[in-house]
Amino acid sequence: MGDLGALWDRHMRSGDWDAAWAISDTVLQARAGTTDWHRPRHLQAVWDGTAPAGRRVLVRCYHGLGDTIQFIRFVPQLQAIAAEVTVWAQPALLPLIGTLPGIGRLLPLHDGTPEAAFDVDIEVMELAHLFRPTPSTLPAQVPYLHPGRAARRSRDCLAVGLVWQAGAWDDSRSVPIALLRPLSEIPGVTLHILQRGAAAPGFGLASGADDILQAARMMTTLDLIVSVDSMPAHLAGALGLPVWTLLTHRADWRWMEGREDSPWYPTMRLLRQPGPGDWGAVVARLCRDLRALAAAHSLHSAPDNQDHAGS
16 A cells, blocks of 8 residues: 555645545555554544544544644535534634634544444544545635634834744654744744744744633734644634744645645645755745735834824
């Protein structure tokens, strides 16, 4: 299956998703009658190919928080054909994904068995295989999560949220914080540190929250979110907020190749390393583009400032 996995990855990166789903069909047929419950959850294949129409369906959220946020978009489609849908998701996400219209019943994920009757079960990322989207048919209407907006304050500076550290399981996605210090010196920019669980960078305003719903509401008060490939990038994208995502040279398949945009999130821009490990080039481009954005923001707000000053 290793060669098939590499071929699937190549098709997804190139945008030939129909060919990738055909490979997924082959893999699904090959494992018929077998289970891999002995494997770590994030490596388990759950769906056996049973059609969900008219049945009770359990959606298991076995991957990361960002994965759940990204793929939960398919649940309303599932809800439209299933008799009943139960989503078994990470407890920290329940208040947030409960704002998705058509989410169905929510239960907190734990290490035991789900307290739900079901005829079909499927892992949340397998919903893409079930519905077989292409880059042009992907359900990408944003926002699809609706946590409510916090009050925005009137300000002259561009408010930019910053996340530089990804999960420990793949630290190559993280940007050394020392490289990002020049961001704090850009005129007209106020940095809001959204990063949690990391040492304070020594610049910017601490604006993050451990509560994801609260963090989402905070994001809605900002003009831009800059994040590495981690949960906050998915959250900002799902909220329909402007987000610049910093990617490694060979990023995950979901970001495809040769693109600065993403069919998953219409308000997202991708900034990729030009070569393996080259965060310096990414940060240089980030600083240049952020300076231009801050200058444009300043010009846009100047008449209001002048009127206020002359009143």
